[in-house]
Amino acid sequence: MGWSGADDAPATARIRALAPSMHAGERRVAEAIAADLATTVESTAQDLADAVGVGRATVVRTAQTLGYDGYPQLRVAVTRELALATPAHAPEDPSLLGRLRRSVSHFASRLDHTVSGLTEEALASVVAALDAAPRVLVVANGLSSPLGLDLHLRLTAAGRPAEFIHDSLAQRIAARQMTPADVCVVISGSGASDATLAVMRAAGDSGAHVIAVTSFARSAVAEKADTALIVPPVGESFRDELLHTSRAALMLITEALVDAVVTHRGRRGVAARDAMLREVESAIRESER
CATH class of the missing domain: 1.10.10.10 (Winged helix-like DNA-binding domain superfamily/Winged helix DNA-binding domain)
Known part of the structure; x- marks a missing residue:
């Protein structure tokens, strides 16, 4: 591949x-x-x-x-x-703030790279599947786990209910009980998590459509998925990925993906966002009492 x-x-x-x-x-x-x-x-x-x-x-x-x-x-x-390429700028600032600015600037310079592995066909397929599926199971383990929780919460707030389970065995059980109409979304930066791969096998055996969001195109997770969204890491090398294990690029894409789902759902998406905002407003008022 x-x-x-x-x-x-x-x-x-x-x-x-x-x-x-x-x-x-x-x-x-x-x-x-x-x-x-x-x-x-x-x-x-x-x-x-x-x-x-x-x-x-x-x-x-x-x-x-x-x-x-x-x-x-x-x-x-x-x-x-x-x-x-963006030309080099002023000499490096050795302060903590200077280092922070360099990190942010480096990430910003790689933003185009984060979407370079995506195609219109793959994105359209994923958005349509997320909209139509009776059941969506979001799976993420290890350092990718917070991204799974974030995607679950954002999809649910957008009117597209989704499940997220922390325990790896419970993930496998839930995946085994899916149907061919359901969707299992897997987020894995390394693409090599044994726990995640076990869930993918269970979801595949149940006939569910498996979508992977991962950093490496020829990883086990990417090759096992029915549809893979490849988001190259922002580091300069695989060594950087091992040392820093940034999931910022993956987070950016999953958040944008939810916005695409909302747009795809049209009036249903707008209505769900309105309902979410009303509930947030109600919670703020309650906290001010």
Whole structure:
């Protein structure tokens, strides 16, 4: 399985989504490209192969895995990405506030990358499924668990009741009792959670439609899902993902997904939002008494 996201997705976004599951040689090539885009533009496939210590065919296969016809097309894509890159600004501020600003700025510069793995067809399919399903089970474990709870609450507030269960065994039992008309939404940053994969197997055995929201295109979670929404991580590499395990990009996409569901539901979505706001207003008034 290679790149299946948007055709105009930046090369570095594709690398972050695919590199962790590549063969060792291809992964070294991909990481070398991401580490020095400028050198990649000036290098032939043989130059890059020699620098990394692999055969030229490995460089070509890496380009194809990333969704390009060959290495020349990859070089063109890298050139485009460099041309559109945000130029460097003032010297780094070593203060705590300066570090915080750099983190926020870095995330902002990667926002386009967070949606580069998505396609109109996949999004339309997910939104329609969430609207029509009699039952929606949201599954998330470990560091992704808060995102599952957030999605559950937002869907319910939008008039699309959903379930979220913390216990992994209870998740499996609930998934086993689903029907082919139901939807199981799985959120997994790493795409490798054993507990989550067990729930996916149970949901699949029940015939339910399984939707995955994950960071890596060739992860076990992505490959087991009926529909996968790939949200490349905002870090520079898989090492960054291991060290920082940010779920900010996934949170951004799941929140936007709920807004899309509300829009898709038309008057029903508006009515549900109105009812939610009335209840919030009532709760505020009660707290002020």
